[in-house]
Amino acid sequence: MANMETQRPQEQPDKNPFSPSFGTVPVALVGRDAIFADLHEGLEVGPTDVRFTSLILGLRGSGKTAMLTEIEERVARNGWVVISVDGVADGLLDRVSEMIAQASRTYQTPGLDALSGARSTERERSVKVGFYHQAWIEKEIFYPNVNMGLRERLTLLAEVAQRADSGVLLTVDELHSANQDEARRLASDVQHITKRSRLPLAFVGAGLLEMKYTVMEGHKNTFFKRIRRYDLPPLTHGDALQGLRGPIHEMGGSIAKSALRLAASCVDGSPYKLQLIGHTAWQVANAPTNEIDELSVDLAIESAENTMLHNISEPAFYDLSNNEQEYLIALVTLGEKGTNSAIAQTTDTNERTTRRIARRLDLAGYIVRDSRGVAALTGLVPASVIIKEAGLDIEDTNVAPYGCSSAGTVSLSAVAVRPCREWMPRSQARCVLLLGHAGRCRSK
Ligand SMILES: Nc1ncnc2c1ncn2[C@@H]1O[C@H](COP(=O)(O)OP(=O)(O)OP(=O)(O)O)[C@@H](O)[C@H]1O
Ligand SMILES: [Mg+2]
Structure with a gap:
């Protein structure tokens, strides 16, 4: 079963071979052979292989959904049952249940009928009193899975697949935006079925890099900590x-x-x-x-x-919290490079908090830090966007970051942008406004 959101590019009248829309599998999926082969090998080995439960992480547009779709199509061709859902919004567990019901109707494999949702049977009834005889058809509706929990359903599915010498692949896209409790519940079910019962229920999730400090760092979540992680690298x-x-x-x-x-x-x-x-x-x-x-x-x-x-x-x-946005704004006002202590001073935050923010921004791909801890922007959110969105009064020199074109991007290295930082004894803080600002100094 293919992810509902994803599809192969339609045959277009102008035959344009490129498909710049999210969730589409491109004509040529480049730069992913090694990850694809490794992940697929893990799926073939089975539940004992660490790669049997994996997570694909990457920036927006790095090809996570395309990878998931390729993997789903590949295992489906080998006869696996594919349960494909996305994690957006609440209801993840219900969506998995619904997909299990759909899969069991599609595959019509003996043993799966208990999972296929409501079904009805017709029975002939009759009554006979003396010469009087009347017959009628009575319809009985069964809801066989009403009392079956998700773990039981997944277990039954995996058991049937095992008997058929095949497997089940559960994929969850956009896992970063899933309800954390539901993600934890699902993880615990998968862990139980795959790791403890050694049944062939494979799991491949996909999400943004910030998962490294959300879903994966939650102290209760051992499954996501131990899962095999693939970071999608930039294309060469x-x-x-x-x-x-x-x-x-x-x-x-x-x-x-x-x-x-x-x-x-x-x-x-x-x-x-x-x-x-x-x-x-x-x-x-x-x-x-x-x-x-x-x-x-x-x-x-x-x-x-x-x-x-x-x-x-x-x-x-706009995915970032206020504190994280403030950090990036400070970095831009410091000339796109800055140590934690300079940023802490500019944002009027203590250094420990600033370090924590820097770590999150680094893990999520917004900044890089050198060995001395000096942070710099990556291309994910260029300075031009920060200047515009934060309403900074900085001249846009319109120099592209990659030497490609001048499409609204700026290089701040040529711009004299410095914070004022004048000491304000009454508030015991330095001014956070830009040098040469109008009006009085401000600490916030
Ligand atoms: N390896 C690849 N080679 C060439 N094009 C690719 C590759 N992977 C994905 N694409 C194309 O890049 C675009 C983005 O891919 P996709 O939607 O899979 O990214 P994503 O990481 O899931 O994005 P998002 O984080 O927004 O969900 C699509 O047009 C897709 O066809
Ligand atoms: Mg995607």
Whole structure:
């Protein structure tokens, strides 16, 4: 059963081989062979293998859903039962139950009927008194699974699969936004069935990197701590070349060498951006009739960078708590680089709290820290977004971070941005406003 949200790209009239929408499996899934092979090997070994329960983590648009779909399709081809749900909003456990019912109706395997939901049987009844005889059909409706808990249902499913020498794969996408109690409950069921009873119920979850300090760090949650974790790496330049060139050629198009190099150099490791650039370049050049040239790629990069800002960076900024946003704002006002103590002073927070915030931002991919603990922004939320969203009064020099185009991105290294930090004896704090600010100093 495929994830309801995901689908293979539709046959399009313009034959554009790129699919820049979330949850779509691309024509060429590049840079994921090693992870894919490792994970699949674990599934084949069975419940004793640590990889039998795995988690795919990555930034937005890094290809988590595409990976899940590929894995689901692969095991389904081998005869496995696939239960595929997403973790968004409450009701995760109900969704799993509903999918089990659907699967048991689809597969019609003996032994699964108890899981398929309400069913009815018809029985002939009659009454006979002397010469009087009347017969009628009585319909009885059974709700066989009403009293069956989720663990029992999953166990029964896994037992039937084991008898058929096959397996069950349970996938949960968007696990980062799942209700924590429900995720814990599900984890405990899977752990019991897979690890204790050694039944073939495999689990693959997918979520954003912040799971490293939410679901995975909860002290009650041993399952998510011990699960095999795969961090999706950024695409390499080689992956980007292959991911652009392959689909273009497959659809009968062509791309000039210099244009391909330019396009690949601006992918910045993001599969989503690769699809955006490829899709627009194909359209602008009117491929496959015309060769894709540098001009088309230039326009495609500019458009892709704007879309990345709207679809990736801005939501990522608004996913953060106030404290985390303040940290990033301080980092920008410090010139995009800063130690914890400088940031603590700028945000008027104690250093211990600042260290904790920095760790979370680092784990979630917003900042990187060097060996001396100096933090710098990654490309996930560029300075331009922070400046705009925080309403900072900083000149936008419109210099792109990756040397690709000038689509609304800024480099602050050329901008004199310093906090005021004047000491205010009455509030025993330094001013958090920018140097040269109007009006009086402020500590918050
Ligand atoms: N390995 C890959 N190679 C090329 N394109 C890819 C690859 N993986 C995913 N894509 C494409 O990138 C885009 C984003 O993929 P996907 O929706 O799977 O990302 P995601 O990590 O699930 O994003 P989100 O965090 O928003 O759910 C889609 O257009 C998809 O077709
Ligand atoms: Mg996804």
